[in-house]
Amino acid sequence: xxxxxxxxxxxxxxTFEAEEPALREALLEAxxxxxxxxxxxxIVLINGIEGAGKGETVxxxxxxxxxxxxxxSTFDVQTDEELARPPAWxxxxxxxxxxxxxxxxxxxxxxxxxxxxxxxxxxxxxxxAIDGAERLERMLCDEGALIFKFWFHLSKKHMKARLEALKDxxxxxxxxSPLDWQQSKTYDKFVxxxxxxxxxxxxxxxxxxxxxxxxxxxxxxxxxxILLEGLQAALAESKPRVQLQPHAAPLVSSxxxxxxLDSLDMTQVLGKEDYKEQLALEQARLSGLxxxxxxxxxxxxxxxxxxxxxxxxxxxxxVTGALDPRQYRIVPVAAPTEEERAQPYLWRFWRHxxxxxxxxxxxRSWYGRVLVERVEGFCSEADxxxxxxxxNDFEEQLTNAGVILVKFWLAIDQQxxxxxxxxxxxxxxxxxxxxxxxxxxxxxxxxYADAVGDMVDRTSTxxxxxxxxxxxxxxxxxxxxxxxxxxxxxxxxxxx
Amino acid sequence: xxxxxxxxxxxxxxTFEAEEPALREALLEAxxxxxxxxxxxxIVLINGIEGAGKGETVxxxxxxxxxxxxxxSTFDVQTDEELARPPAWxxxxxxxxxxxxxxxxxxxxxxxxxxxxxxxxxxxxxxxAIDGAERLERMLCDEGALIFKFWFHLSKKHMKARLEALKDxxxxxxxxSPLDWQQSKTYDKFVxxxxxxxxxxxxxxxxxxxxxxxxxxxxxxxxxxILLEGLQAALAESKPRVQLQPHAAPLVSSxxxxxxLDSLDMTQVLGKEDYKEQLALEQARLSGLxxxxxxxxxxxxxxxxxxxxxxxxxxxxxVTGALDPRQYRIVPVAAPTEEERAQPYLWRFWRHxxxxxxxxxxxRSWYGRVLVERVEGFCSEADxxxxxxxxNDFEEQLTNAGVILVKFWLAIDQQxxxxxxxxxxxxxxxxxxxxxxxxxxxxxxxxYADAVGDMVDRTSTxxxxxxxxxxxxxxxxxxxxxxxxxxxxxxxxxxx
Numbered sequence: 001x002x003x004x005x006x007x008x009x010x011x012x013x014x015t016f017e018a019e020e021p022a023l024r025e026a027l028l029e030a031x032x033x034x035x036x037x038x039x040x041x042x043i044v045l046i047n048g049i050e051g052a053g054k055g056e057t058v059x060x061x062x063x064x065x066x067x068x069x070x071x072x073s074t075f076d077v078q079t080d081e082e083l084a085r086p087p088a089w090x091x092x093x094x095x096x097x098x099x100x101x102x103x104x105x106x107x108x109x110x111x112x113x114x115x116x117x118x119x120x121x122x123x124x125x126x127x128x129a130i131d132g133a134e135r136l137e138r139m140l141c142d143e144g145a146l147i148f149k150f151w152f153h154l155s156k157k158h159m160k161a162r163l164e165a166l167k168d169x170x171x172x173x174x175x176x177s178p179l180d181w182q183q184s185k186t187y188d189k190f191v192x193x194x195x196x197x198x199x200x201x202x203x204x205x206x207x208x209x210x211x212x213x214x215x216x217x218x219x220x221x222x223x224x225x226i227l228l229e230g231l232q233a234a235l236a237e238s239k240p241r242v243q244l245q246p247h248a249a250p251l252v253s254s255x256x257x258x259x260x261l262d263s264l265d266m267t268q269v270l271g272k273e274d275y276k277e278q279l280a281l282e283q284a285r286l287s288g289l290x291x292x293x294x295x296x297x298x299x300x301x302x303x304x305x306x307x308x309x310x311x312x313x314x315x316x317x318x319v320t321g322a323l324d325p326r327q328y329r330i331v332p333v334a335a336p337t338e339e340e341r342a343q344p345y346l347w348r349f350w351r352h353x354x355x356x357x358x359x360x361x362x363x364r365s366w367y368g369r370v371l372v373e374r375v376e377g378f379c380s381e382a383d384x385x386x387x388x389x390x391x392n393d394f395e396e397q398l399t400n401a402g403v404i405l406v407k408f409w410l411a412i413d414q415q416x417x418x419x420x421x422x423x424x425x426x427x428x429x430x431x432x433x434x435x436x437x438x439x440x441x442x443x444x445x446x447x448y449a450d451a452v453g454d455m456v457d458r459t460s461t462x463x464x465x466x467x468x469x470x471x472x473x474x475x476x477x478x479x480x481x482x483x484x485x486x487x488x489x490x491x492x493x494x495x496x
Numbered sequence: 497x498x499x500x501x502x503x504x505x506x507x508x509x510x511t512f513e514a515e516e517p518a519l520r521e522a523l524l525e526a527x528x529x530x531x532x533x534x535x536x537x538x539i540v541l542i543n544g545i546e547g548a549g550k551g552e553t554v555x556x557x558x559x560x561x562x563x564x565x566x567x568x569s570t571f572d573v574q575t576d577e578e579l580a581r582p583p584a585w586x587x588x589x590x591x592x593x594x595x596x597x598x599x600x601x602x603x604x605x606x607x608x609x610x611x612x613x614x615x616x617x618x619x620x621x622x623x624x625a626i627d628g629a630e631r632l633e634r635m636l637c638d639e640g641a642l643i644f645k646f647w648f649h650l651s652k653k654h655m656k657a658r659l660e661a662l663k664d665x666x667x668x669x670x671x672x673s674p675l676d677w678q679q680s681k682t683y684d685k686f687v688x689x690x691x692x693x694x695x696x697x698x699x700x701x702x703x704x705x706x707x708x709x710x711x712x713x714x715x716x717x718x719x720x721x722i723l724l725e726g727l728q729a730a731l732a733e734s735k736p737r738v739q740l741q742p743h744a745a746p747l748v749s750s751x752x753x754x755x756x757l758d759s760l761d762m763t764q765v766l767g768k769e770d771y772k773e774q775l776a777l778e779q780a781r782l783s784g785l786x787x788x789x790x791x792x793x794x795x796x797x798x799x800x801x802x803x804x805x806x807x808x809x810x811x812x813x814x815v816t817g818a819l820d821p822r823q824y825r826i827v828p829v830a831a832p833t834e835e836e837r838a839q840p841y842l843w844r845f846w847r848h849x850x851x852x853x854x855x856x857x858x859x860r861s862w863y864g865r866v867l868v869e870r871v872e873g874f875c876s877e878a879d880x881x882x883x884x885x886x887x888n889d890f891e892e893q894l895t896n897a898g899v900i901l902v903k904f905w906l907a908i909d910q911q912x913x914x915x916x917x918x919x920x921x922x923x924x925x926x927x928x929x930x931x932x933x934x935x936x937x938x939x940x941x942x943x944y945a946d947a948v949g950d951m952v953d954r955t956s957t958x959x960x961x962x963x964x965x966x967x968x969x970x971x972x973x974x975x976x977x978x979x980x981x982x983x984x985x986x987x988x989x990x991x992x
Contacts, residue, residue, distance in 0.1 A: 025924075032928040058821045067813060068828040068859050072821040079577050105822060317563060325554045325568040326601060332564040338834040363564050428521075432528040 001195050002210060006155035010215035023224050024064045030231040031065050031101070037235060038099035038342070040144035044227070047109045048152030049190065051162040052213030057152070058103055060220050061227070071096055075106040084355035085299075086401035087111075088136065092350040097342035098144070108133045109149075109197060117189045126193065130200050135393045137206045142386055143344035146234045147206040148227060151198060152213040156187050162214070260453040266413055266472045275475035282482035283322035289489045290327055290359065298492055299354040299403045302485060303365040306410030307448070308438045309420040310471045311478075315410065316361055318478040319485065323359070333364040345369060345387070346394055356402065366391055367407075370455045375447045388458040395464040404492045405464045406485050409452060410471040414445055497691050498706060502651035506711035519720050520560045526727040527561050527597070533731065534595035534838070536640040540723075543605045544648030545686065547658040548709030553648070554599055556716050557723070567592055571602040580851035581795075582897035583607075584632065588846040593838035594640075604629045605645075605693060613685045622689065626696050631889045633702045638882055639840035642730045643702040644723060647694060648709040652683050658710070756949040762909055762968045771971035778978035779818035785985045786823055786855065794988055795850040795899045798981060799861040802906030803944070804934045805916040806967045807974075811906065812857055814974040815981065819855070829860035841865060841883070842890055852898065862887055863903075866951045871943045884954040891960040900988045901960045902981050905948060906967040910941055 034042065046054045062070055073094040082090045088108075096102030112129035115121055137147055154162060202208045209226050213219050270278070289295065302319070304312045320328055331352045340348040346366060354360040370391075374384040398405055412420075421442075424434040441448070460466040467484045471477035530538065542550050558566060569590040578586040584604075592598030608625035611617055633643055650658060698704045705722050709715050766774070785791065798815070800808045816824055827848045836844040842862060850856040866887075870880040894901055908916075917938075920930040937944070956962040963980045967973035 029924070036928075055820055055822070059817075059819075062821050063813065063817055066809065067816050067821075068809070068826045070821075071825060074822040079575065081575050081577050103821065313562065313564070317559065320563050321559055323555075324551055325558050325563075325566075325599065326551070326570040329567060330564045428525070432532075 001198055002153050002191065005151075005153035005210045005212035006158075007212070008155075008158070008214055009212045009218045011217040011221060013217060016217035016221055019221060023221070023228060027061075027065050027224065027228050027231075030228060030235060031069055033235050034101070034231065035069055035099045040146055040234065041096040041098050041342075042101040042146045042148070042231065043096065043140065044101065044103045045107050045109065045147065045149045046103060046105050046152070047107070047113075047150065048194075048211075048213065049154045049159055049187070051159050051166060052152035052154045053216065053219050054105070054150075054152050054213075056216070057150075057220060057223050058105070061103075061223070064224065065101075069099075070101045070103060072103040073105065075104070075111070081355065084357075085353050086397045086403070088132075088397055089350060089353060091136075092347060095343055095347060097339070099342070108136070109201075113190060113193055113197060116193045117186065123196075126196070127200075130197055132397070134201055134203070137201070137203070139346075139390050139393070140344060141205040142390075145344070146230060148230060149201075149206060149208045150223060150226075151194070151208055151210045152219070153210050154213050156184060158214045159187060160184075259449050260456055261411055261449050261468070264411055264468055264470050266411070266470050268470050268476050269473040270475040270479060272475070275479060278479045279318060279475075279482070282479060282486060283318070285486045286319070286322040286482060286489075289486060289493075290323060292493070294493045294496060295489070296357050297402055297496065298489075299356050299401075300359040300485070300489065301354060301362070301398065301403050301405050302359070303362045303367065303405070303407040304410065305364060305367050305371065305408065306469070306471065307412050307417055308441055309417050309424070309433075310410035310412045311474050312363060312410055313433075314474055315408070315469075315471075315478050315481045316363060319361065319482060322482070328359040328361060329354070330361045330363060333362060333368060345383075346390065349394075353398065354403070365407075366394070367455060367459075370459075371448065371451050374451050375444055388455075391459055392461060392464075395459075395461070399463040402492075404488050406488045407460075407464060407466045408469050408481055408484070409456065409466055410469045410477060411452075412471050414442075416472045417442065497694055498649050498687065501649035501706045501708035502654075503708070504651075504654070504710055505708045505714045507713040507717060509713060512713035512717055515717060519717070519724060523557075523561050523720065523724050523727075526724060526731060527565055529731050530597070530727065531565055531595045536642055536730065537592040537594050537838075538597040538642045538644070538727065539592065539636065540597060540599045541603050541605065541643065541645045542599060542601050542648070543603070543609075543646065544690075544707075544709065545650045545655055545683070547655050547662060548648035548650045549712065549715050550601070550646075550648050550709075552712070553646075553715060553719050554601070557599075557719070560720065561597075565595075566597045566599060568599040569601065571600070571607070577851065580853075581849050582893045582899070584628075584893055585846060585849060587632075588843060591839055591843060593835070595838070604632070605697075609686065609689055609693060612689045613682065619692075622692070623696075626693060628893070630697055630699070633697070633699070635842075635886050635889070636840060637701040638886075641840070642726060644726060645697075645702060645704045646719060646722075647690070647704055647706045648715070649706050650709050652680060654710045655683060656680075755945050756952055757907055757945050757964070760907055760964055760966050762907070762966050764966050764972050765969040766971040766975060768971070771975060774975045775814060775971075775978070778975060778982055779814070781982045782815070782818040782978060782985075785982060785989075786819060788989070790989045790992060791985075792853045793898055793992065794985075795852050795897075796855040796981070796985065797850060797858070797894065797899050797901050798855070799858045799863065799901070799903040800906065801860060801863050801867065801904065802965070802967065803908050803913055804937055805913050805920070805929075806906035806908045807970050808859060808906055809929075810970055811904070811965075811967075811974050811977045812859060815857065815978060818978070824855040824857060825850070826857045826859060829858060829864065841879075842886065845890075849894065850899070861903075862890070863951060863955075866955075867944065867947050870947050871940055884951075887955055888957060888960075891955075891957070895959040898988075900984050902984045903956075903960060903962045904965050904977055904980070905952065905962055906965045906973060907948075908967050910938075912968045913938065 034040075046058060048054055058072060062072070071094075075090055075094075078090065091104070091108065094102065094104070108129070112126055112133070115129075116123075116126045141147060198208045198210070209223075211219055211222050290300070304316060306312050316330065320330070329352070333348075336348055349362070349366045352360055352362075366387075369379060369387040370384050373379045395405055421434055421438060424430040456466045456468070467480070469477045469480050530536075542554060544550055554568060558568070567590075571586055571590075574586065587600070587604065590598065590600070604625070608622055608629070611625075612619075612622045637643060694704045694706070705719075707715055707718050786796070800812060802808050812826065816826070825848075829844075832844055845858070845862045848856055848858075862883075865875060865883040866880050869875045891901055917930055917934065920926040952962045952964070963976070965973045965976050
């Protein structure tokens with residue numbers, strides 16, 4: 001994999017200088033066109049051998065192009081805010097918006113390689129990390145991102161010579177590599193595991209480019225040309241950058257015309273006295289669990305979805321009623337803001353992921369994509385079809401990081417909804433809760449029921465199951481919600 | 497100041513229960529109206545004596561109102577990301593947007609009181625903190641925010657009884673107060689310094705409300721009513737919530753019709769050879785200074801303003817050319833995003849303040865308010881007139897936290913600008929740099945010159961001086977910029 005990048009490729013100065021001005025102009029032009037279109041972001045991953053010119057090349061790109069439209073991020077030591085969240089959070093918060101270029105040093109590949117080279121974990125964990133990287137990149141590309149992955153390479157001989165040379169150069173000595181690079185064993189391991197990583201993560205939509213780094217002219221011109229050609233090609237495409245056609249068969253094929261929601265026993269009720277007692281009990285239990293010191297290792301995340309007027313707000317209040325307001329945050333999900341629209345779909349949820357010890361409630365959530373966006377046609381079919389897999393990946397990352405995830409669908413029947421709508425229209429302080437849109441959504445009752453069925457079938461997983469809540473009776477629903485949360489926390493504690 | 501809150505005020509349950517439903521409805525109504533108007537944010541500061549019901553009251557407010565539109569923030573231990581920036585950064589990042597309510601526990605008052613009570617500093621520093629709080633609140637109110645400051649009070653006798661009672665209550669024992677509150681000396685000091693703080697920071701635009709906390713019913717109803725009446729009054733106002741008329745005299749009164757910019761010697765040039773030599777020298781110097789370990793105590797922030805086509809971009813590139821791209825970030829300032837428009841003016845700059853050891857370059861900046869916004873009428877006269885003072889406050893906070901701040905105005909004359917515009921229109925990869933707007937701005941040359949003169953007069957301070965850069969000759973300008981930055985860093989190191 002690295003053979004052709006160890007032969008000492010070089011370029012003479014004259015050739016470089018003859019080509020540089022035109023390349024530079026073209027790169028600038030492409031960069032402004034990128035900003036103008038603001039259709040997709042560009043992510044450049046910088047990896048490879050120490051001393052192979054990673055930093056110098058990025059510096060040069062910043063000189064060639066407009067550095068105001070490039071953001072360079074480096075991911076060395078995690079801050080404590082980052083340590084309290086899933087590992088990918090730090091990458092999400094640095095993603096460049098559409099129209100911009102983000103350069104990532106010390107990215108996910110650096111992390112996994114360093115971990116493996118220093119023996120912090122074995123191949124199986126490395127492969128998990130590789131798999132995670134693939135899923136992340138696949139998702140970013142599906143969202144339109146243009147990813148360039150550069151591996152700057154050097155033969156062992158060249159690396160040693162280069163490190164030696166840098167040591168004597170006062171201007172560069174500060175960048176002297178970590179001591180372990182001086183050892184040839186480190187080099188061997190790095191190349192060995194690097195080979196594995198590159199082999200498994202070079203994909204048509206995000207291939208690796210291995211660049212021999214020994215010669216400044218060769219290296220710079222190579223990277224510049226790859227960037228330019230990739231940029232120009234992507235800018236010329238008129239369609240969104242989606243790769244694969246979704247499967248042609250319809251999502252559901254229910255022969256008996258019965259959906260998941262039809263199987264709920266909607267007649268379940270809870271008497272007033274039982275409710276009072278059970279509510280107090282479950283609230284006290286939640287309050288105790290949230291204060292348990294085992295909670296420090298976890299975060300709690302509750303998702304509330306449901307029919308309009310199913311009582312999400314009321315259920316949320318019974319949950320928060322058990323807690324100190326300093327312990328939780330509620331994120332009401334509405335239309336995305338301008339900054340959110342310039343990012344991949346999941347970005348606006350990643351930014352609200354709770355830190356360890358905290359509790360975040362999403363009033364509507366990332367499932368909007370496979371519910372309202374699907375039914376109303378706010379996104380393409382391809383977008384919502386791939387969302388199921390992306391959401392499962394996302395939730396797996398959350399639960400791997402210790403987040404306790406509970407997801408509720410509050411279900412009511414059509415008659416109950418009608419009665420609640422009419423009641424809302426009558427009571428002054430409830431009139432804010434009912435809009436024209438709510439009435440329109442009602443007409444699409446069956447479409448929503450199908451969407452809910454598919455959603456639960458495809459995203460109710462062992463690590464993040466859906467809880468369907470029969471919500472015709474508000475009291476029954478509220479207690480079920482609280483009890484489910486408590487059980488989820490206790491189950492997580494039991495697994496610790 | 498606290499006398500009337502130590503008399504054991506209470507309310508009977510029946511009165512409370514008679515009033516509660518209507519209060520609750522009215523609060524909800526006001527809250528939805530607040531969201532609907534989205535004209536201003538509401539900030540609720542929670543302070544006072546331990547055990548006086550701070551947490552319980554906020555909990556109740558969350559039950560009465562819609563908790564989805566309230567965000568409760570608590571500022572206890574600073575994260576390392578917060579520690580690396582000016583103290584106010586953590587408050588700015590939690591400000592509620594327009595239309596929302598933010599509740600701040602452990603806010604600036606808690607910090608200053610704890611510091612003084614525990615003897616970490618003396619009265620002079622407390623007074624500085626008080627002064628800072630006043631300026632911050634004044635600015636927030638000028639931006640339209642509605643601030644409620646609650647001091648929950650208890651007499652010493654009541655506090656002791658309350659702490660005793662809480663200790664035995666299993667549901668509350670987790671909230672048991674820090675040990676030092678058990679000592680009556682702590683209470684005395686807290687009340688003593690609290691009195692000083694309240695006296696100095698109770699202002700017509702943001703008064704304190706002292707609420708006796710001993711009785712749940714009294715306390716809750718009092719806070720609820722204050723909030724409701726304040727909200728209703730603010731929602732009924734049709735004008736922006738500006739308090740004071742700016743001074744009536746014109747800003748400048750130049751009798752000789754000469755401005756600051758007229759006094760620059762625009763003929764200064766630098767020969768090609770001298771430029772090469774000095775540029776290399778200053779770049780090496782900057783590179784060395786940024787790697788100096790004394791830089792870890794500082795951050796560097798450079799502001800670039802100037803006439804259109806004055807060469808800001810080119811100057812910035814000569815600065816970044818000296819550096820590793822991982823060391824700096826460039827923030828190009830354009831029209832504010834939707835999320836930024838929902839916040840006070842300075843919010844969008846606060847979010848980009850560099851952490852210690854980092855360097856941020858603002859390509860245009862907060863001075864937009866007194867330049868383009870003033871000249872084009874994008875904000876009211878009152879807004880830009882008060883901006884000078886707000887900016888000085890802001891910059892003082894930066895420099896107090898160790899930020900090295902350099903500010904450049906790149907000046908060219910009208911003829912030079914005309915030539916550069918014409919050149920830009922001719923060269924393909926420069927055509928992005930010239931727009932219709934640039935030509936329109938040219939017609940307002942004199943207005944801009946006046947605005948620049950006022951800006952420099954009012955915001956060029958010892959801690960954050962303006963550097964006027966004669967930029968007809970690009971080479972001269974670039975070297976002057978670099979040299980100024982280097983001198984500023986060296987001066988800061990010398991002061992350490």
